[in-house]
Amino acid sequence: MIAAENISIGRGVTLALRCTMCHGARGMSKANTPNLAGQNPERIHKQLSDFQARHRGSEIMAPHTRSLSDQDMRDLLAYYAYLPRTTPPTLGSN
Template identity: 50%
Template sequence: MNKWLVSVSIVLAMVVSNAQAAGDAAAGKAKSGTCLACHGADGNSANAVWPKLAGQHPSYIKKQLQEFKAGARKNDLMSPMAMPLSDQDMDDLAAYFSGQAQSPGVAAADQVELGTKIYRAGNVATNVAACMACHGPSGNGNPGAKFPRISGQHAAYLEKTLKDFRSGDRANDNAKMMQNVVNRMTDKEIAAVAQYLQGLR
């Protein structure tokens, strides 16, 4: 049993070390010039329809860049930006933006009660799963599973993203996990969850 635990610990340490060493944040900063107009110099976008990249998991950033490049995720602005990027470019950009501090957001007070309920408990009556089951109690996600950090994200971006999953305009979620959840959500629930998450820290 002890040998097994030691072996697992060594493998996990190697995986974490490799994940951390994958990108060079300084190189990512140097390569981020084309990202700044939309996502901000520190990854905190000024326009609420563009996502904050600051503090996002590097594994998730890289996954999205790869999928923009491959066409699995489509966006008229991002797809052409991702096309010339190499895997190392993606690793470097992910390392840079993940290391930046996310600016805090504020939730609309009238949306917090419903948003909290849906995020933490779902809606049993309509079979909507609790968001925190995958994204965690504090909205920090799960980097190993490539579930993004969603706490502090712009409400407008989150609301659009959820509606895109619901309509099928976005379909790059693993095993349709997001699509299956959001298909059962109302516009009111989506707006409330997005507001709640904008203020979650």
Template identity: 45%
Template sequence: MLAISTTAHAAGNAKNGRQKALQCQTCHGLDGLSKLPEAPHIAGQPEPYLIKSMTDFKNGTRQNDMMTFVAKELSDQDIADLAAYYASIELSVTVPKR
């Protein structure tokens, strides 16, 4: 079954999100590549996924000691900006040589 969210979100601003990401860099890195084994890489993740994840941490639907604490302080615009920034990071993949 496919669930589609019809919740409207503010348009994110990646430039503003980069500034707000300074508080995220300890765990997720400013480049969105995790610095800690328990924190996921978030660079290049789809913007709607990032918005949903942060919103779920903010409202308590999703639990993690650090993220629940941090997300409670984020406005909807902060979440949109952070999602826009991390989603805008382009990743490249190199296939290993055989």
């Protein structure tokens, strides 16, 4: 992995802190929200862009995406793509 990718992933970790309440600390949700770990970056980018442009409505996602720059999105995508896709946790597990 090149240094630029490591920096992007590192920035993505920090940006993802605002996502943990719904999408889990490592991108695996304990709630009824999408798991982001190991997701296709283009798919996440499309969803974030749609929320940001208000093509897709969500009272929860709109404020989180509104302030994201293009670089922020790329960093989040790099982080979530970097994470291994694992079995989702079961509801009610610790």
